[in-house]
Amino acid sequence: MANAKVKVHVKKGDLVQVITGKDAGKKGKVIEVIPAKNRVVVEKVNIVKKHSKPSQALPQGGIQEKEAPIDASNVLIFCATCDRPVRIGHKFLEDGKKVRVCKKCGQILD
Numbered sequence: 001m002a003n004a005k006v007k008v009h010v011k012k013g014d015l016v017q018v019i020t021g022k023d024a025g026k027k028g029k030v031i032e033v034i035p036a037k038n039r040v041v042v043e044k045v046n047i048v049k050k051h052s053k054p055s056q057a058l059p060q061g062g063i064q065e066k067e068a069p070i071d072a073s074n075v076l077i078f079c080a081t082c083d084r085p086v087r088i089g090h091k092f093l094e095d096g097k098k099v100r101v102c103k104k105c106g107q108i109l110d
Contacts, residue, residue, distance in 0.1 A: 006035045008072045009088060014109075016075040017085040018045055023070075027078055031067065039069035046070045081107045 010016055010030050017027045023045045032041040048068045054061035076085035079102045087103045100109045 006038055008033050008035050008038060008040065010040055010072060010075060010077060015078045015080075016040075016042060017078045018042065018070070018074055019076050019085060020074050021070065022046075030075075032069075033072075034069055037069070038072050040072050040075060041067050041069050042075065043067060077102075077109060079104065079107060079109070081105050 010033060012030050012033055014030045015027065016030055018024055026042075026045050028042040028045050030040050031043050034040070044067070046068045047065050050064045050066055052058060052061050052064060077088055077100075078084070079086045082102060082104045084104075086105075088100045088109060089103050090098055091101045091108075092098055101107065102109060
C-alpha cells in the first residue's frame with residue numbers, strides 16, 4: 001500500500017470538525033492533506049510542542065507549538081446550512097461536473 005493512491009474525503013481549505021480523540025468537538029480549516037497516510041492537518045487542532053536547538057534561522061532555539069496530522073477518519077466536513085458535521089455524498093450537475101453534497105440537506109459543498 002506504500003504506492004497506492006488513497007482517496008481522502010476532505011480537501012485543503014475545508015471547514016471540518018473533529019469527532020473523536022482529545023480534540024473532539026473542535027472546528028478548524030484543513031491546512032494540508034496527506035493522502036498516502038490518510039491524514040490531515042487542521043489548524044489549531046492536535047497541537048504538539050517541538051523542541052529546537054539554536055540555529056541560524058532561530059538563534060535562541062526554544063519550544064515551538066505546531067499542528068500535527070490526525071487521521072482523516074476522525075474529522076467530518078462541517079455544513080454551514082445544517083450547522084453540524086455531516087457525511088458527504090457525490091452528485092453530477094447538469095454540465096457533467098462532479099460535486100460533493102451534504103447527506104442531510106443536499107447543499108453543494110464545493
